[in-house]
Amino acid sequence: MTGIDIDEVVAWVRDAAGIARRYFNQAEARRKADNSLVTQADVAIEGVLVERIAARYPQHGIIGEEQTNTGAGGEFLWALDPLDGTASFVAGLPMWGVSLGLLRGGVPYLGVVYLPLLDDCYWTDLSGTAVLNGHAIHVAQPRVWESEDWLSVPSNSHRRFTIDFVGKTRSLGCTAASLCYVARGGSAVGALITRAAIWDIAAGLAILRAAGGHATSLTGAPLDTTALIDGRLLAEPVILGAESHVSGLRTLVHQRRTQSEPTRNFSS
Amino acid sequence: MTGIDIDEVVAWVRDAAGIARRYFNQAEARRKADNSLVTQADVAIEGVLVERIAARYPQHGIIGEEQTNTGAGGEFLWALDPLDGTASFVAGLPMWGVSLGLLRGGVPYLGVVYLPLLDDCYWTDLSGTAVLNGHAIHVAQPRVWESEDWLSVPSNSHRRFTIDFVGKTRSLGCTAASLCYVARGGSAVGALITRAAIWDIAAGLAILRAAGGHATSLTGAPLDTTALIDGRLLAEPVILGAESHVSGLRTLVHQRRTQSEPTRNFSS
Numbered sequence: 001m002t003g004i005d006i007d008e009v010v011a012w013v014r015d016a017a018g019i020a021r022r023y024f025n026q027a028e029a030r031r032k033a034d035n036s037l038v039t040q041a042d043v044a045i046e047g048v049l050v051e052r053i054a055a056r057y058p059q060h061g062i063i064g065e066e067q068t069n070t071g072a073g074g075e076f077l078w079a080l081d082p083l084d085g086t087a088s089f090v091a092g093l094p095m096w097g098v099s100l101g102l103l104r105g106g107v108p109y110l111g112v113v114y115l116p117l118l119d120d121c122y123w124t125d126l127s128g129t130a131v132l133n134g135h136a137i138h139v140a141q142p143r144v145w146e147s148e149d150w151l152s153v154p155s156n157s158h159r160r161f162t163i164d165f166v167g168k169t170r171s172l173g174c175t176a177a178s179l180c181y182v183a184r185g186g187s188a189v190g191a192l193i194t195r196a197a198i199w200d201i202a203a204g205l206a207i208l209r210a211a212g213g214h215a216t217s218l219t220g221a222p223l224d225t226t227a228l229i230d231g232r233l234l235a236e237p238v239i240l241g242a243e244s245h246v247s248g249l250r251t252l253v254h255q256r257r258t259q260s261e262p263t264r265n266f267s268s
Numbered sequence: 269m270t271g272i273d274i275d276e277v278v279a280w281v282r283d284a285a286g287i288a289r290r291y292f293n294q295a296e297a298r299r300k301a302d303n304s305l306v307t308q309a310d311v312a313i314e315g316v317l318v319e320r321i322a323a324r325y326p327q328h329g330i331i332g333e334e335q336t337n338t339g340a341g342g343e344f345l346w347a348l349d350p351l352d353g354t355a356s357f358v359a360g361l362p363m364w365g366v367s368l369g370l371l372r373g374g375v376p377y378l379g380v381v382y383l384p385l386l387d388d389c390y391w392t393d394l395s396g397t398a399v400l401n402g403h404a405i406h407v408a409q410p411r412v413w414e415s416e417d418w419l420s421v422p423s424n425s426h427r428r429f430t431i432d433f434v435g436k437t438r439s440l441g442c443t444a445a446s447l448c449y450v451a452r453g454g455s456a457v458g459a460l461i462t463r464a465a466i467w468d469i470a471a472g473l474a475i476l477r478a479a480g481g482h483a484t485s486l487t488g489a490p491l492d493t494t495a496l497i498d499g500r501l502l503a504e505p506v507i508l509g510a511e512s513h514v515s516g517l518r519t520l521v522h523q524r525r526t527q528s529e530p531t532r533n534f535s536s
Contacts, residue, residue: 087416087436091455094362094386117385118362148355150423155436156415158425168355168423170439187359 004057009100010112010123012052016045017098017116020083024096024116038086043067045082045098053078060102063229065199077103077229079202084113085174087155094118099176101202106226111203113176122180122207130183130211137184139213142244145189151249152178152191160194161237164252179204182241183211190241190249198228208240215240218250272325277368278380278391280320284313285366285384288351292364292384306354311335313350313366321346328370331497333467345371345497347470352381353442355423362386367444369470374494379471381444390448390475398451398479405452407481410512413457419517420446420459428462429505432520447472450509451479458509458517466496476508483508486518 023041046064053062054070061077062070068080078100083089085096097115101108112123122132130137149167154160163169167189172178175196181188183204193201205215205225215223217236228234239246239253291309314332321330322338329345330338336348346368351357353364365383369376380391390400398405417435422428431437435457440446443464449456451472461469473483473493483491485504496502507514507521 087418091418091449092386092388092452093438093440093449093455094383115362118360120360147424150355150359153426155418155438158421158431158433158437161426163426165426168439168441169426170361170423170441171437172361173436173438181359181361184360187361 004102004110006110006112006123006126008056009110010114010121012049013098013100013112013114014121016048016082017114019044019048020089020096020098021116024089038083038090041089042083042086046080049080049082049098049100063199063231065197069231075104076109077106079103079199081176081197081199084176084200085172088173091173093173095172095174095177097174097176099199099203101199101204101206103198103202103225103229106229108202108206108209108225111206113180113203113207115174115177115180120180122183124206124210128210130207132180132184137211139183139208139211139242140185140187140189140245142242145248149189150187152181152188154192154194156194157192160256161192162254162256163192164254165249175200176204179208179213179240183208183213185211188241190239190245192237192239192249192253193234194237195233196238197231197233198225201225201228201234205240213241214243214246216246216250218253218255220250272370272378274378274380274391274394276324277378278382278389280317281366281368281380281382282389284316284350285382287312287316288357288364288366289384292357306351306358309357310351310354314348317348317350317366317368331467331499333465337499343372344377345374347371347467349444349465349467352444352468353440356441359441361441363440363442363445365442365444367467367471369467369472369474371466371470371493371497374497376470376474376477376493379474381448381471381475383442383445383448388448390451392474392478396478398475400448400452405479407451407476407479407510408453408455408457408513410510413516417457418455420449420456422460422462424462425460428524429460430522430524431460432522433517443468444472447476447481447508451476451481453479456509458507458513460505460507460517460521461502462505463501464506465499465501466493469493469496469502473508481509482511482514484514484518486521486523488518 064080081099094117101111155171178191332348349367362385369379378392423439446459
């Protein structure tokens with residue numbers, strides 16, 4: 001693992017997530033959409049993690065959702081989303097967490113995703129295995145889908161896609177978590193993601209690939225993460241899962257023709 | 269409150285939820301869809317709560333999702349879902365909980381919904397106010413919807429409905445939680461529910477109505493819970509929220525013409 005102490009990185013992420021948990025428990029955050037509070041949590045978590053990474057791996061680059069960008073020129077680049085799922089966090093929903101990935105030559109190499117309310121930590125261990133709380137995980141095996149199978153989808157999928165999947169669809173509101181629920185197997189059979197940045201997916205992709213998963217754009221092109229390192233968002237929707245699930249799901253998910261934003265709705 | 273000690277009922281529900289939490293933490297439950305384990309948790313929780321209700325309120329009826337049905341003839345009928353959100357529970361997702369409502373003359377009268385992983389407890393207090401962890405809550409006020417507003421939807425809504433809502437849609441996988449996220453305001457602006465039984469909605473409806481919310485079928489008919497007391501499911505989809513949001517949402521949610529189940533999909 002090229003001298004990366006993954007257990008130490010896992011401990012950093014768990015530590016930093018404690019900051020978010022304290023903000024989440026504040027009564028103000030629970031009762032209204034106070035984005036300044038979320039930003040405070042975001043900035044505080046990013047600060048703590050960037051400081052530790054920079055001290056321990058001074059040769060590595062770091063790019064963070066909030067403001068960190070130390071340059072992506074070297075071999076290793078850390079990509080950090082200090083609080084993935086801010087909309088969930090603000091809405092008082094449980095699905096949010098800290099996502100810290102390491103890219104090597106622009107390709108996801110290792111990752112840690114921690115979901116505090118579940119106390120679930122996903123990471124790629126020293127042998128390159130994907131683990132959940134220390135137990136090896138693997139994506140769902142090929143099989144006939146049933147009504148209890150579920151696909152993770154974006155929260156705007158009702159406007160952007162028609163999805164002919166026989167099972168359930170759920171919007172978790174946290175991209176990193178979506179990839180992990182696919183990686184763990186026995187849960188989501190796949191995930192559809194859109195408009196993600198490198199810090200949303202670097203850790204989750206490393207975990208998903210270590211768990212045997214694949215990522216392909218809706219049109220079939222392979223996912224090229226090097227194109228995202230300058231901060232650009234995914235150009236096309238991407239489907240992730242076991243290779244056989246991805247190829248099957250690609251035939252069931254269609255972009256709706258009207259891509260324009262709908263006119264605003266009024267509540268009455 | 270007709271002699272109901274709601275604080276005691278809240279304590280019972282919190283207590284009983286501890287059983288589910290222990291099952292959720294078992295490694296087996298986390299890694300595979302082990303329905304027998306969920307059933308064990310379900311039955312254990314229902315047993316504990318039914319015993320306490322029967323001892324304290326011997327004149328009241330009790331109907332539970334698992335097997336309890338002591339008859340609905342009297343004025344008061346408790347409706348219990350010991351583990352609402354079993355599919356979430358099995359998938360390792362955080363949104364599940366205990367839902368205990370009391371109907372009076374077939375109409376939701378009081379309710380307690382507890383979501384263990386969030387440690388969020390919603391109930392109707394002695395004055396008939398809806399509270400979350402003891403703080404009064406109220407449904408979202410009328411306003412223009414924006415992209416960050418969200419609507420709680422069933423996990424099969426991609427097959428059953430077209431939804432032209434400008435904001436987000438999320439499937440929480442737990443009907444009781446859906447109603448509570450509408451009731452709390454500052455979170456979901458509304459919820460669309462289908463195929464719910466009385467034990468799924470009795471508590472949530474009492475809380476939602478105490479929080480100023482309404483429930484109307486998609487066609488505009490008022491929701492009649494007395495029709496569900498014999499165990500029947502909702503005949504029509506229902507939209508819940510502040511009255512102005514419900515009337516606006518009704519115009520945006522349309523049932524798809526083909527109501528038949530799709531043919532089974534194959535993953536490859």
